[in-house]
Amino acid sequence: MTGRLLFTVDLDRDVNILLDGKNKAGSIDRGHGTEPRFESCEKGMDILLDILDSFGMKATFFVEGHTSEIVDCSRLKQHCIGFHGYDHEDLTMAGPEELRDIMDTGFRAVRGNVKRPTCFRAPFMRTSDAVFDELRRLGIKHDSSLYAEPGVGPYDISGITEHPVAKGKDFRGKTITAYLWPMHEGTREPTDYLSLARASGNADLVLSTHAWHMVESREKGIMTWAEMEHNRKSTEHLIKLLLDEGYVPDVIGD
Ligand SMILES: [Zn+2]
Numbered sequence: 001m002t003g004r005l006l007f008t009v010d011l012d013r014d015v016n017i018l019l020d021g022k023n024k025a026g027s028i029d030r031g032h033g034t035e036p037r038f039e040s041c042e043k044g045m046d047i048l049l050d051i052l053d054s055f056g057m058k059a060t061f062f063v064e065g066h067t068s069e070i071v072d073c074s075r076l077k078q079h080c081i082g083f084h085g086y087d088h089e090d091l092t093m094a095g096p097e098e099l100r101d102i103m104d105t106g107f108r109a110v111r112g113n114v115k116r117p118t119c120f121r122a123p124f125m126r127t128s129d130a131v132f133d134e135l136r137r138l139g140i141k142h143d144s145s146l147y148a149e150p151g152v153g154p155y156d157i158s159g160i161t162e163h164p165v166a167k168g169k170d171f172r173g174k175t176i177t178a179y180l181w182p183m184h185e186g187t188r189e190p191t192d193y194l195s196l197a198r199a200s201g202n203a204d205l206v207l208s209t210h211a212w213h214m215v216e217s218r219e220k221g222i223m224t225w226a227e228m229e230h231n232r233k234s235t236e237h238l239i240k241l242l243l244d245e246g247y248v249p250d251v252i253g254d
Contacts, residue, residue, distance in 0.1 A: 002246035044214030065109030080251030118253030
């Protein structure tokens with residue numbers, strides 16, 4: 001039996017980086033400083049939504065609070081919505097009051113600008129027991145902030161269902177996760193992720209990406225039109241491979 005394809009998108013500031021001394025992320029400096037940018041996120045979101053529409057698929061979007069105030073999220077309403085901090089904070093660096101404030105602000109921004117979030121992914125995949133306590137306080141019952149061996153999950157963490165992102169080894173012994181980052185950067189092929197899915201024993205597969213990564217490479221900057229096309233086709237090809245494998249698309253939250 002094949003599991004579910006849980007396609008997830010982190011909708012956050014372009015090429016986010018932590019800035020020294022601040023628990024608020026910026027965007028990588030492309031010659032104009034590190035103020036957060038959102039243009040690649042918005043363009044990439046539209047590309048991903050078109051791909052999902054072409055397959056008639058619903059996905060889970062983990063929306064950063066601040067991003068929801070800047071990017072037009074009206075097309076997201078038909079999808080499952082989670083939240084992803086407010087300013088893409090490293091939540092493990094926040095004290096109890098700051099953490100509560102970030103979680104409240106992020107949750108409210110996404111609820112107001114998109115719809116009520118029903119799941120969560122920690123920025124930078126950095127989470128803690130205190131973050132899980134905050135999720136319980138907010139009534140969030142699903143999380144996807146942890147990595148696990150292929151084939152593990154979903155599982156319960158005191159009332160919250162964890163949907164981990166698979167992290168395994170490829171046939172060369174090199175680490176591969178179900179984040180599509182290296183495929184967008186040109187160092188992995190769609191078939192690498194099919195192999196990871198098969199290594200998961202065809203259990204649920206939480207496939208993950210960032211909206212901005214459809215149009216901007218961390219290493220090489222804004223993509224050319226041809227690079228964007230290649231990236232779009234690779235993403236479509238991978239989804240098709242997984243659907244052909246028998247995966248059934250589904251979402252993480254309620
Ligand atoms: Zn993020």
